[in-house]
Amino acid sequence: MSGLELQIAPAHVTRDVRREFGLRPGSLMMTDQFVFKYEQNGGPVRNHRLVMTAALVAAGLGLVPGMASATERPGTAVGQDLTKSAAGAGAGKGERAAAQTWHSPAERTVRTVRGAAEGKNVAPQVAGVGKGNPDLAVQLDGAGYTALGLHLRTKITSVDVALEVVVDWGDGKTEKQTVKGSAEPDFAHSYAEVGQYQVSVKVTDAVNGVVAENGFAYLTPGSDFTPHAPTRLLDTRDGTGVQAGKIAARGTTRVKIAGNARIPADVHAVVLNVTVTNTTTDGHVTVFPGKGSTRPNTSNLNYAAGQSVPNLVIVPVGTDGYVELFNGGWGAVDLLADVTGYFTRSSSSGYTPMAPTRFVDTRAGVGTTKGGLASRSAFSTRIGGLKGVPADVTAVALNVTVTGPRQAGHLSVYPGGGQPPTTSSLNFAAGETVANAVIVPVGPDGTISVFNGAWAETDVVVDVVGHYAKDGKAAYRPYEPRRWFDTRDPSSWWYGGRLPAQGYVSMWGDPEARGGEAYVLNTTVTSTTEAGFLSVTPSPFPWLHNDQPGAPVPPRPDASTLNWTAGKTVANLVQASGGEHGILNFWNQGWKDVDLIVDTFGAYEAY
Numbered sequence: 001m002s003g004l005e006l007q008i009a010p011a012h013v014t015r016d017v018r019r020e021f022g023l024r025p026g027s028l029m030m031t032d033q034f035v036f037k038y039e040q041n042g043g044p045v046r047n048h049r050l051v052m053t054a055a056l057v058a059a060g061l062g063l064v065p066g067m068a069s070a071t072e073r074p075g076t077a078v079g080q081d082l083t084k085s086a087a088g089a090g091a092g093k094g095e096r097a098a099a100q101t102w103h104s105p106a107e108r109t110v111r112t113v114r115g116a117a118e119g120k121n122v123a124p125q126v127a128g129v130g131k132g133n134p135d136l137a138v139q140l141d142g143a144g145y146t147a148l149g150l151h152l153r154t155k156i157t158s159v160d161v162a163l164e165v166v167v168d169w170g171d172g173k174t175e176k177q178t179v180k181g182s183a184e185p186d187f188a189h190s191y192a193e194v195g196q197y198q199v200s201v202k203v204t205d206a207v208n209g210v211v212a213e214n215g216f217a218y219l220t221p222g223s224d225f226t227p228h229a230p231t232r233l234l235d236t237r238d239g240t241g242v243q244a245g246k247i248a249a250r251g252t253t254r255v256k257i258a259g260n261a262r263i264p265a266d267v268h269a270v271v272l273n274v275t276v277t278n279t280t281t282d283g284h285v286t287v288f289p290g291k292g293s294t295r296p297n298t299s300n301l302n303y304a305a306g307q308s309v310p311n312l313v314i315v316p317v318g319t320d321g322y323v324e325l326f327n328g329g330w331g332a333v334d335l336l337a338d339v340t341g342y343f344t345r346s347s348s349s350g351y352t353p354m355a356p357t358r359f360v361d362t363r364a365g366v367g368t369t370k371g372g373l374a375s376r377s378a379f380s381t382r383i384g385g386l387k388g389v390p391a392d393v394t395a396v397a398l399n400v401t402v403t404g405p406r407q408a409g410h411l412s413v414y415p416g417g418g419q420p421p422t423t424s425s426l427n428f429a430a431g432e433t434v435a436n437a438v439i440v441p442v443g444p445d446g447t448i449s450v451f452n453g454a455w456a457e458t459d460v461v462v463d464v465v466g467h468y469a470k471d472g473k474a475a476y477r478p479y480e481p482r483r484w485f486d487t488r489d490p491s492s493w494w495y496g497g498r499l500p501a502q503g504y505v506s507m508w509g510d511p512e513a514r515g516g517e518a519y520v521l522n523t524t525v526t527s528t529t530e531a532g533f534l535s536v537t538p539s540p541f542p543w544l545h546n547d548q549p550g551a552p553v554p555p556r557p558d559a560s561t562l563n564w565t566a567g568k569t570v571a572n573l574v575q576a577s578g579g580e581h582g583i584l585n586f587w588n589q590g591w592k593d594v595d596l597i598v599d600t601f602g603a604y605e606a607y
Contacts, residue, residue, distance in 0.1 A: 102142035104216045106157060109137040112211040132208035133159045138201055140214050147222025147475040147605035148194065152187040154201055156212075164204040170197030170218065190607040193347040194220045194475050222475030222605060223268040224348035225468045227341045227395040227441030230414055230423040231261045233272070234325075234337035246278065246332035247325070254290060255337050258321030269316045269343040269478050269602075270323065271439050273425060275336040276301060277308040282569075283329015288481070290318025295326055296481040298599040300522055302569040303329070308427040312437040312573040314343075314520055314601060316478045338423035340439050341395060343476050349394045350472025351604040353465065353518035353577035355538065356399065356559035357387050360450070360462035363403075372404070372457035373450065380416045381462070384446025389467050393442050397466040397575050400450070401435040401560060402428045402458050409454020413440045416447025424453065433531070433563045437573040463559045466518060466575055474517035474604035484521070485598040498527070498593040504554075504585045505596075506539055506546050509578035509603075516603040518577045519584070523561060524597040526569040532590015533560040538579025546583070557587060564594075575604075 139155040152167065160181035167175045169189045177185050191197065200215030234241040234255040241260075247253050258265045276285050284299040293316075301311035315323050327333050360367035360381050367381040385391035400413060410424040426436035440448055450460055485507065487498050499505060509516050525534055535557040545551050562572035576584055588594055 100144045100219065100221050102140070102216045102218060104140040104214050106137040106139040106155070106214070109212045109214045111136065112213070114209045114211055133161065133205045133210050135159075136203065136205055136208075136210050136212045138203050138212050138214045140199075140201060140216060142199065142216065142218060144218075144221040146190070146607055147477040147603075148191045148220055148607050150189050150191070150199070150218055152189070152199070152201075154183075154185055154187070156183050156185075156203055158182050158203070158205065159208075161205055161207045164206070166202045166204070168198075168200045168202070168215075170199050191220060194222050194224050194345050195347055196220075196345065219345055220475070222477045223343035223345050224350055224475055225271075225341055225343055225395065226348045227415075227439075227468065228261070228263065228271075228339050229418070229441065230273075230338055230340050230412070230421040230425075232336065232338050232423050233257070233260060234335060236334045236336075237278070241337070246334055247327045248332050249281075249283075249327060249330045251332075252295075252324050252326045253335060254322045254324050256322055257317045257339075257342070261339060263339065263342050264344060265321070266346075267317050267321075267342045267344055269314060269476065270339060271341040271343075272313045272315065272323070273310055273338045273340060273423070273436075273438070274301060274313050274325065275308060275310040275338075275424060275427060276303045276327075276333050277336070277427075278334040279303050279305055279307055279309075279329070279331065280333075281305050281329050281331035283327060283331065283333070285333075285335070286326040286328060287313045287315050288324055288326070289316045290322030290324050291320035292318050295324070298481040298483055298522070298601075299328065299524065299571065300573075301571050302524060302526075303333070304568065305331075307429075310424065310426050310436050311522075311571055312439065314476070314478070314573070336424075341441070349468035349470060351397075351466055351468055351474045351476065351518065351575075352472045353474075353575065353604070354388055354467070355577070355579075356463045356465050356535075356557070358461070358559065359383060359387065359464050360460060362459045362461070367462065372459050373452040374457050375409075375452060375455045378420060378449050378451040380443075380447045380449045382416075382445075382447050383464065383467075384442055387464070389464060390469050390471070391446060392471075393446070393467045393469050395439060395441045395468040396448065396464055397468075398438040398440065398448075399435055399463045399465055399559065399561060399572075400426060400438050401433065401461040401463075401563065402426060403433040403461065403563075405430055405432065405454060405458035406456030407454050409452065409456070409458070411460065412451040412453060413438045414449055414451070415441045416443030416445055416449050418443065418449070420449070420451035420453075428454075428458070432565065433533075434570075435533075435560055435563050435572055437575070461560075466577070473606045475606075476520075476602060476604050478520075478602035481599060481601050483597065484600040485596065487595045488527075488597070499586070499588045499596045500593050501532075501588060501591050504587040506543070507584050507586070508543070509582045509584060516578060516582065517606050518575050518604045519600060520602045520604075521574045521576055522571055522599040522601065523574050523586070524569065524571040524599075525562060525564050525594050526597065527595040528564045528568055528570075528590075529566055529592045530590065531563075531565045532588065532592065532594065533563040534596070535559060535585075535587040535589055536561045536574050536576045537585050537587070538577050539581055539583035539585050540579070541583075542581045543583060554585060556589075557585075560589070564590075
């Protein structure tokens with residue numbers, strides 16, 4: 001087959017270069033059928049020539065912003081560009097704005113006169129002291145581009161003399177520079193813990209005996225996790241949290257988070273297991289913050305008529321203390337929301353991702369007795385202290401799968417040593433294989449429990465994808481939801497090129513994240529023609545290996561992220577690690593091509 005030449009940005013330039021020049025990371029599907037050839041046409045940021053077969057072009061390349069529901073064929077791309085907002089000052093090309101900015105004007109400078117010789121404070125009226133630099137002042141501008149980091153820009157006004165600039169970061173650490181006259185030195189710092197810190201900058205003019213000081217209270221953009229016993233906050237069927245009654249087509253309901261069920265008033269984001277039930281048409285549900293935000297063009301879960309579908313959601317809380325749930329279908333539905341944890345800017349538990357690791361498989365007797373979990377019964381399994389999970393773990397991020405159920409029902413996952421809650425972690429129909437992300441507190445004995453709420457047995461599989469602990473370093477930073485990838489998008493190179501059977505696509509971790517340990521994504525598979533499953537895993541190879549002729553193909557993963565059957569649109573939350581190289585592989589483990597949609601909501605960052 002003849003080759004087709006396309007000019008594209010080099011796939012293997014560094015992420016810093018990508019950001020600087022506003023380049024989108026190209027994604028390359030790797031199978032043993034394709035060979036890639038690059039010709040270097042100049043310097044490191046000039047275009048490369050990619051020579052590839054028409055079959056590869058059909059298979060697709062590229063990343064673009066996206067559309068709304070995975071159930072609807074996309075039209076034109078939409079999205080919110082925060083770089084145009086007032087908060088976006090200093091954001092890099094192609095990136096959205098920092099979550100927070102701070103400004104302390106020069107007028108707030110506190111000026112102290114000191115004796116030039118002895119360095120002591122003296123009265124301003126002492127003749128000649130402090131009069132040589134009367135306009136000494138410092139303006140401060142801070143921006144939090146990462147969960148734990150602060151970029152500080154100073155603007156010093158001074159006569160042309162040597163100045164000592166000392167930054168006190170408020171955590172016991174300081175930084176010093178020497179400048180001359182008016183200057184704009186920059187500083188950067190990473191905090192070890194989330195929280196609020198008093199940042200101050202002191203500028204000393206020893207020649208004229210003057211000190212100028214300014215500062216502000218800095219609140220880290222990132223937040224730590226606190227587990228919460230599974231608790232129902234919303235049930236439109238019985239009026240829990242809202243007046244009883246279905247949510248109308250294209251309608252919205254609200255659920256109170258801050259101050260509810262002992263969740264603190266300063267909650268930053270919340271973990272909810274959202275379930276839609278009593279459905280009469282196809283549709284989708286979008287969960288988003290209350291006051292202070294607008295509904296994004298992303299979806300959290302998709303449903304068909306007659307289905308009960310859950311999905312885990314991590315969503316910031318609005319300034320009014322609420323989150324909102326939008327029914328994107330054309331028929332009324334009932335909605336349920338169960339809390340299992342929340343994030344605050346007080347030091348608690350940080351996150352550590354891990355490669356999906358199987359802790360339970362009732363089919364093989366892994367982690368529990370071999371054989372299906374009997375109806376209305378539970379098992380407990382140890383998590384803490386095993387397979388890389390620390391003994392002092394406070395909660396775990398799981399992917400829980402039900403397979404081969406004899407009847408419809410639900411599973412509840414809860415801390416070991418407790419009683420089964422009235423909440424559900426996933427719902428299933430007879431004969432269905434279905435997976436759902438779960439974040440659950442770990443019991444005092446290091447165990448979790450799984451309860452089968454059905455009236456017939458079923459097999460259960462539990463994979464651990466990460467854990468929360470006091471010494472976990474990564475804090476969560478949410479950002480504006482956006483569609484990261486969509487094989488159906490007509491503006492993408494992927495349009496017309498579905499994710500092929502038994503193939504995979506490699507993508508850089510979201511460039512919005514810096515120091516990203518894991519990415520909070522919602523993966524959706526649609527246009528399915530037979531059963532299959534999706535796996536999301538970190539790439540074992542750097543990108544340079546991925547795009548070279550004869551590049552090694554990574555081992556096929558065993559763990560599933562979501563499962564589907566013919567004709568179904570299925571979504572599942574993923575807390576995906578980019579691994580050592582910051583690259584994610586999305587595997588279609590089925591034997592038929594599918595469409596893949598990936599929405600991104602935030603990242604766990606270690607600095």
